[in-house]
Amino acid sequence: MMPSGELIRSSPAHQKSVSWMLILSGSDDGTIAVTPILMLLDSSIDTESKTVKRFVGHDLSVTGIATGMGRSYGIMISSSLDWTCKGWGVATGTHLQLVRFPGEIWSMALDPSETELYAARTDGLIYRRKLKVETRK
Numbered sequence: 001m002m003p004s005g006e007l008i009r010s011s012p013a014h015q016k017s018v019s020w021m022l023i024l025s026g027s028d029d030g031t032i033a034v035t036p037i038l039m040l041l042d043s044s045i046d047t048e049s050k051t052v053k054r055f056v057g058h059d060l061s062v063t064g065i066a067t068g069m070g071r072s073y074g075i076m077i078s079s080s081l082d083w084t085c086k087g088w089g090v091a092t093g094t095h096l097q098l099v100r101f102p103g104e105i106w107s108m109a110l111d112p113s114e115t116e117l118y119a120a121r122t123d124g125l126i127y128r129r130k131l132k133v134e135t136r137k
Contacts, residue, residue: 022052024076026062031055032078032088053093058082064107068114077117077131079105085119087131099129 021037032055039052058080067090068074075096076088081104087097103121110117110131119127 024065024067026065026078028061030058030060030062030080030082032062032065032076034090053090055088055093055095057086057088057095058084060104063105066108066110068110075114075131077108077110079108079119081105081122085117085129097132099131101127 023033023035023037023040025033025035027033034053034055036052055076055078058078060081062078062080064079066077068076074090076090077085078088079085083101083104085099085101085105085108086095087099088094089096099117099119101119101121103123103125105119106122108117108119115131117129117131119129121127
């Protein structure tokens, strides 16, 4: 619901009302922004203050973002055309780990235990790497 009380869209994904929803966006400038959807929908909020966190660290375009199950204490992994994947602390905004690859990374995924990273290069090769960041509390 909007602050006005107007229902924009309903989804059967939840049995009760949704209390929080975020948009994670990666850019060609190498940054990642975390923005609550409500802030984008509420026109009374100043545009400059709509991003809650900003992660700066890639030299080229961000090509993928994956998050762990740790909620605000979890991790976020980003991939980039700069041949790297980076691990970030969601709550702190700090850079936790850098994994370099021999080529541009097009996308990546975490395994269910959040201990391994699978990264796909632009030429179709897939790499598996162990993560050295704590992902679950």
